[in-house]
Amino acid sequence: MSEGTVIRPYGDTTGDGMVQTSFTLPVPPGPQADGAALQLAAKMGISPAMVVHSTGIGTAFTFFVVYGSVQHLVDLAEVHVEERPYPLLSPSEVNAAVKTRLRRSLVVLGACIGTDAHTVGIDAILNLKGFAGEKGLEYYRELQVANLGAQVSVPELVRAARTAKADAVLVSQVVTQKDAHLRNTRELAGAFREAMGESRPLLVVGGPRFDPAMAADLGVDKVFGRGTTPGEVASYLVHALVPSPDSQEAPA
Amino acid sequence: MAISAQRVAGVSGLTLDPVLVARARELATRAAAPVVDLAKAHTTVSVERAVLRLAGLTGTDPVLGDGEVPWVNRVVDAVREQVGLESGVALPVWHALANGTAPSLSALAEQVGAGTARFTVPTGAEADRAREVARAAVGTGIARIDANRARREELVATLGDPPRRPWIYLIVATGDIYEDIPQAQAAARAGADVIAVIRSTGQSLLDYVPEGATRTGYAGTYATGENFRLMRAALDEVGVELGRYVRLTNYASGLCMPEIAVLAGLERLDMMLNDAMYGILFRDINPQRTFVDQRFSRMVHARAGIIINTGEDNYLTTADAVDEAHTVTVSQLLNERLAHEAGLEDWQLGLGHAFEIDPDRPESFRLELAHALLARGLFPDAPLKWMPPTKHMTGDVFRGYLLDGFFNLAGALTGQGILLVGMMTEAVVTPWLSDRDLALRNVRYVLDAAGNLAEDFAPQPGGFIDARAHTVLTEALQLLERIADHPQGLIQAIADGTFGITKRRPDGGKGLDGVFRKAADHYDPALELLAEAKEPAGV
Numbered sequence: 001m002s003e004g005t006v007i008r009p010y011g012d013t014t015g016d017g018m019v020q021t022s023f024t025l026p027v028p029p030g031p032q033a034d035g036a037a038l039q040l041a042a043k044m045g046i047s048p049a050m051v052v053h054s055t056g057i058g059t060a061f062t063f064f065v066v067y068g069s070v071q072h073l074v075d076l077a078e079v080h081v082e083e084r085p086y087p088l089l090s091p092s093e094v095n096a097a098v099k100t101r102l103r104r105s106l107v108v109l110g111a112c113i114g115t116d117a118h119t120v121g122i123d124a125i126l127n128l129k130g131f132a133g134e135k136g137l138e139y140y141r142e143l144q145v146a147n148l149g150a151q152v153s154v155p156e157l158v159r160a161a162r163t164a165k166a167d168a169v170l171v172s173q174v175v176t177q178k179d180a181h182l183r184n185t186r187e188l189a190g191a192f193r194e195a196m197g198e199s200r201p202l203l204v205v206g207g208p209r210f211d212p213a214m215a216a217d218l219g220v221d222k223v224f225g226r227g228t229t230p231g232e233v234a235s236y237l238v239h240a241l242v243p244s245p246d247s248q249e250a251p252a
Numbered sequence: 253m254a255i256s257a258q259r260v261a262g263v264s265g266l267t268l269d270p271v272l273v274a275r276a277r278e279l280a281t282r283a284a285a286p287v288v289d290l291a292k293a294h295t296t297v298s299v300e301r302a303v304l305r306l307a308g309l310t311g312t313d314p315v316l317g318d319g320e321v322p323w324v325n326r327v328v329d330a331v332r333e334q335v336g337l338e339s340g341v342a343l344p345v346w347h348a349l350a351n352g353t354a355p356s357l358s359a360l361a362e363q364v365g366a367g368t369a370r371f372t373v374p375t376g377a378e379a380d381r382a383r384e385v386a387r388a389a390v391g392t393g394i395a396r397i398d399a400n401r402a403r404r405e406e407l408v409a410t411l412g413d414p415p416r417r418p419w420i421y422l423i424v425a426t427g428d429i430y431e432d433i434p435q436a437q438a439a440a441r442a443g444a445d446v447i448a449v450i451r452s453t454g455q456s457l458l459d460y461v462p463e464g465a466t467r468t469g470y471a472g473t474y475a476t477g478e479n480f481r482l483m484r485a486a487l488d489e490v491g492v493e494l495g496r497y498v499r500l501t502n503y504a505s506g507l508c509m510p511e512i513a514v515l516a517g518l519e520r521l522d523m524m525l526n527d528a529m530y531g532i533l534f535r536d537i538n539p540q541r542t543f544v545d546q547r548f549s550r551m552v553h554a555r556a557g558i559i560i561n562t563g564e565d566n567y568l569t570t571a572d573a574v575d576e577a578h579t580v581t582v583s584q585l586l587n588e589r590l591a592h593e594a595g596l597e598d599w600q601l602g603l604g605h606a607f608e609i610d611p612d613r614p615e616s617f618r619l620e621l622a623h624a625l626l627a628r629g630l631f632p633d634a635p636l637k638w639m640p641p642t643k644h645m646t647g648d649v650f651r652g653y654l655l656d657g658f659f660n661l662a663g664a665l666t667g668q669g670i671l672l673v674g675m676m677t678e679a680v681v682t683p684w685l686s687d688r689d690l691a692l693r694n695v696r697y698v699l700d701a702a703g704n705l706a707e708d709f710a711p712q713p714g715g716f717i718d719a720r721a722h723t724v725l726t727e728a729l730q731l732l733e734r735i736a737d738h739p740q741g742l743i744q745a746i747a748d749g750t751f752g753i754t755k756r757r758p759d760g761g762k763g764l765d766g767v768f769r770k771a772a773d774h775y776d777p778a779l780e781l782l783a784e785a786k787e788p789a790g791v
Contacts, residue, residue, distance in 0.1 A: 024686045057689045058438050120454035120470060128570060128754050129534040131453070133642070133679040138536075138754055139570055147536065149762065 005076040017069040019046060024063045029056035037064040045072045086239030091140050094234045098142035102242045105144040108137060109161055109201075110170040111152040114184040119150045121172035121207055125230050134229045143234070154184075154191045161192070161201050167241050168202040170233070173209070181209055182218065189219030202240050204233065265666075265710040266629045266718060272725050273630060279732035280585035286741040287528075288593050290540060291547035295774065297459070297766035299548045300328045300341040302510035303778045305518075306393030307386075309357050310477070312463045313365045323361040324511070325460045330364045334371045338771035343379060344371035346386035350378075357389070373773070383775055390777040394555065397517035401557040404497070404520055407488070411497045414445040416703060418638065418663055418671035420695055421501070422688065425450035427469030429479045433486045438685070440490045440498045443692045446523060446670065448501035449483060451475050456506025456535045457762060461515065471682070475502050475512055480519035499523055501561070504549045505531050507541070507763050513549035517556035523602065523670075524553055527563035528590045529583065532746055532756050534566055539743050539756055541763035550594035551782040560596065561670070562587040565606035565639035567751060573608040573643075577623050578727035579751055580605050584627065585732065586742065588634070595782070598633035602670050606639035607659040611651075615716070617658055622720035624666035625711065629721070638663045640674025652676040653694065660698035665705055671695065 011018025023040070027033045034051045041049035049068030057063050089097065098106050110122045124131035126147045128138040137145045148160060161169050171188060173181040185205050192200040206224035215223045222236055301324040312322050331341050345360065348371060354360035363369040374382050414420070422444035424435045429449075436447045452469030455462075465482060466474040473479060480502065487498040499522035504513040509526070516524050528546055531537035553560055564580040564587075571579070584603045591601055605627050609616040627636050640659045645652045656674035663671045673691045675683045683691075711717035731750065738744040749755035 022686070024684070057685055058441060061685060063686045063689060119457060123454055123457060123535075127535060135570060 007074050007076065008072075009070055011069075017071065018067065019070045020065065020067045021046070022063065022065045024057065024061050026061055028059055029054060029062040033062040034064075037062075037066060041066045041068055045070050047071055086235055088231060089235045089238060091135065091231070091234070094140055094238050095142040097238045097242050098140075101245065102142075105142055106168070106237060106241060107144045107164055107166045108168050108170060108237070109146050109148060109157070109164055109166040110137075110172070111148040111157050111160075112150045112173065113152055113154060113157060113171050113188060114173065114180060119147075119172070121174045122147060122170065125170065125172070125206070125228070125233055130230050134231050136230045137234055139230075140234060143237075154188050157188070158191050158195045162196065166201045168204060168237055171203070171205045173205070173207040181207060182214075185218045185220060193219065202237070204236070206233075265706070266625045266721055267713065268626070268629045268725065269722065272722070272729060276581075276585055276630070276725070276729055276732060277589070279729065279736045280582075280589040282736040283732055283738075283741045283745070284586055284589045284593070287543045287590065287743060288547070290743070291544045293770060294540065294544045295337060295340060295768050295770055295776065296510070296541055296544050296763075297325075297328055297332070297337065298508050298510045298545055299776070300331075300337055301325060301508075302514045302548065302552070303340070303342055303390060303776060304328065304345070304357070305511055305514045306778050307357055307389040308392060309361060310463070311358070311361075313361075315365060320460070320462065322460050322463055323358070323364075326364050327361050327369075330369055331371050335373050337768040338774060339373045340770070340774045340776050342386040342390070342775050342777050343373050343382050343773070346389065347372065347374040347378060347382040350381050350385050375773075379773065379775075383777070386775070387777040387780065391781060393514070393518065394778070394781050397514075397552070397556045400517065400520040401555075404522065404557060407491070408497045411491050411495060414496055416699065417635075418668045419445040419499070419635075420692070421446040421448060421637075421670050421672045422692075423448045423450050423672070423683075425469075425472040425682070427452065427471070427473050428467040429465050429473055429482055430467065432473055433483060435685075436483060437486055437490045439688060439692075440487065440494060442689060443696060444498070444673070445496070446499040446501055447483070447487060448523075448525075449473050449475075449479070451503050455503075456531060456537070459507045459763065459766065461508045461511050475515070477515045477519060480515055480521060484519050484521070501525070504553070504560075505563075506535065507531075507537060507545075507766070509542075509545040510548040510552070513552040513556075513558075516558060517552050521558060523559045523561055524549075525563065526550060526553060526560040527566075527604075528587050529746065529751060530563040530566060532761065533751055533754055534563075536754075536756065536761045538761040538764040538767065539746055539758050540767050541761075543743075544767060546590065547594050548779065550591055550596055551779070554595035554597070554600065555782055557600070559600045559602050559635060559670075560591065561602040561637045562604045564604040565608070565637075566604075568606045568608035569643050573606070573610070573623075574613070574619060577724045578731055580623070581626065581630070581724055581728035582731050582735070583751065584631065585728070588631065598631070599635065601631065601634040602637040603627065603631055603634050604637045604639060607641050607655075607662060607674075608639075608643050611641075611644055611655055617662070618716055619720060620658075620662050621666060621711070622717040623724060624662055624668065625717065626721040626724055628666050628668070630725075635669025637670045637672065638668035639672050640678070642674075642678050645674075645676075645678035647680050649676040649680065652678060653690070656691065657694055657698060660695050661702060664699055664703050665709055667706055 008017040009019050034054050037051050046068035052067050053065040055063050110126045112119050127136040130136040137143050203220040204222045205220050208226040210223045212223045212225045304324040309324050312319050313326050331344050422439045424432045426432050450472040452472040452474045462474045462476050465478045487500050491498045501523040504524040504526045531542045532539045564583045567579050609619050641655050653676040675687050675691050677687045735745040743758050746756050
């Protein structure tokens with residue numbers, strides 16, 4: 001632990017360690033409930049702790065607000081920040097980047113391939129409605145989005161991508177048996193490589209069963225796993241397809 | 253007291269220019285006319301499946317897939333393959349039954365499953381006979397809907413309505429109906445008047461209604477007939493305990509809108525989300541499919557005494573709540589027109605709007621009041637559905653709690669009918685037990701402290717609020733004029749991207765392959781029965 005980099009939470013005096021927290025315990029309100037809250041606070045490192053408020057929610061639960069001094073220390077020297085290889089952009093930042101740096105709409109095609117009829121993944125990313133409080137890619141003015149829906153064959157998708165001059169093809173697979181999602185993805189990558197070679201669109205796949213580290217192995221550019229939001233996908237598309245501000249080079 | 257109560261219940265504090273209001277309704281009628289014509293001239297797979305549901309066909313084909321395909325889908329698909337759906341499903345199905353091909357509708361469905369059913373479209377006396385038996389069979393479902401409506405009225409009379417307006421509307425959604433039930437009962441005990449069970453993500457896009465009690469869903473619980481029944485029974489139980497009728501809400505939207513409307517009527521749901529354009533704009537469902545399905549579903553809701561909730565709040569989550577305020581007004585007017593045309597009365601129109609103006613904008617609360625009062629003034633007899641902030645909920649739960657308090661105050665001050673309770677953890681987590689409890693405390697505080705403030709509150713004529721409301725109304729009229737002047741009215745306006753920022757072509761989106769132009773002999777006993785008696789039983 002190095003001198004000068006160790007800090008504690010700040011209430012109104014340096015080093016007082018004051019925090020506030022709130023939680024619910026599955027016990028009826030009363031002295032026993034308050035005692036239980038204090039015990040939990042102590043185990044969280046809050047000592048001394050004060051239950052400043054407790055109130056019953058129905059007959060079986062109690063809600064608490066707790067203040068107290070937390071005994072834990074934070075060493076800034078040991079804080080390591082994992083940085084995403086590309087920045088997470090807001091929809092307006094995505095639009096601005098595409099408009100000013102690509103100077104045309106970015107064309108995105110989405111589909112479910114194979115026998116998977118579950119479009120919930122691709123719809124969550126593409127539909128205006130979106131997912132997890134984020135609007136889908138249709139919301140982005142500078143993205144031209146077409147959702148081909150479910151059970152699209154790989155040759156169909158290649159044809160559609162060629163016709164639409166797609167910059168990126170997004171494929172989602174939700175329901176999969178015996179690693180069909182991996183086989184389908186390799187088939188997808190192979191078909192695009194064969195049909196279009198170097199000029200193939202950016203290939204992005206996603207679904208709850210995928211491991212994001214497998215992109216290279218599967219022959220695609222990017223793999224998204226469970227819980228991916230539209231904003232992450234849009235930010236990646238900008239990172240991969242839009243020339244960076246200091247570069248004059250047009251993307252492939 | 254009596255005088256002020258009357259004023260609050262009647263007109264809002266605003267006096268809207270009656271010439272503008274009359275012109276708005278006239279334009280909405282004109283803009284919607286081509287949509288009504290289109291809806292009358294077509295049928296869809298889901299409308300035809302709804303007919304079979306009204307006649308009592310339930311269950312799924314155990315052999316196909318994982319046993320998830322309902323019999324109504326199997327039968328409608330078989331009719332469609334063999335003779336097409338232009339004449340409707342009723343004629344060939346009840347022709348087969350009248351011929352003694354199968355002893356019952358479910359037995360006929362099993363023949364479809366076995367691949368032995370053969371359908372033909374009858375003519376002449378055979379068609380008359382098929383129509384007669386079809387009408388009687390579908391009439392049993394309509395009778396059940398009527399009985400449910402009467403039962404609701406009886407329960408409201410004996411148990412009582414919520415003590416005050418706005419009704420407090422709370423959402424539960426765990427994905428597991430058996431988890432939803434205790435949560436819904438707890439919410440009712442804590443003060444919720446209306447419980448909505450949010451649907452599983454993407455159910456809108458399923459072209460069938462799942463069957464049975466379901467225990468898994470994505471960010472919501474599937475709408476199924478059995479889930480409806482279980483939750484209805486649970487809320488009736490807690491209603492008796494609390495001494496007030498607790499209303500149940502679900503979603504008649506997406507590709508199965510007509511069927512879900514029927515299931516709601518059969519299981520005595522009280523409110524249904526049902527917007528004329530939501531599926532088109534936000535789910536990319538084909539516009540023609542949506543308008544045909546929407547009209548049928550609204551006719552069922554009208555008969556069932558169900559209050560519809562429209563989805564104008566969604567526009568404001570994608571567009572700026574000040575710049576695009578007039579699109580909300582336009583959509584409300586169109587939703588009203590299409591609802592009236594389908595037989596819904598004013599008390600059944602939970603027209604939507606939302607508190608979504610950027611709180612960092614100066615005068616944001618006064619602008620919110622202006623918009624809310626405009627809706628109140630335009631639709632004095634509709635129970636408006638007031639939706640809480642979502643777009644500017646940032647994860648700062650403390651600021652969010654304050655914002656929800658202002659939302660509640662605006663709702664009380666402007667006489668909103670249905671108040672969806674805002675959660676300070678919006679955009680953070682699905683609401684915890686404590687989030688709901690805190691949110692309800694917020695609502696109770698505001699309604700207890702300021703619930704009658706409307707009686708002292710009248711914006712000055714020509715003042716900021718009055719002027720803003722008239723500006724929005726004028727912009728709405730200009731937009732309605734553009735829509736009404738389109739040769740294809742509303743449908744072309746949607747293709748041009750008038751609402752929200754999406755453009756939806758009349759022949760694009762999902763579900764167009766399930767739309768059929770009706771032949772001259774098309775027969776839908778449900779539509780016939782629903783259109784005959786605009787005055788439903790029990791009123």
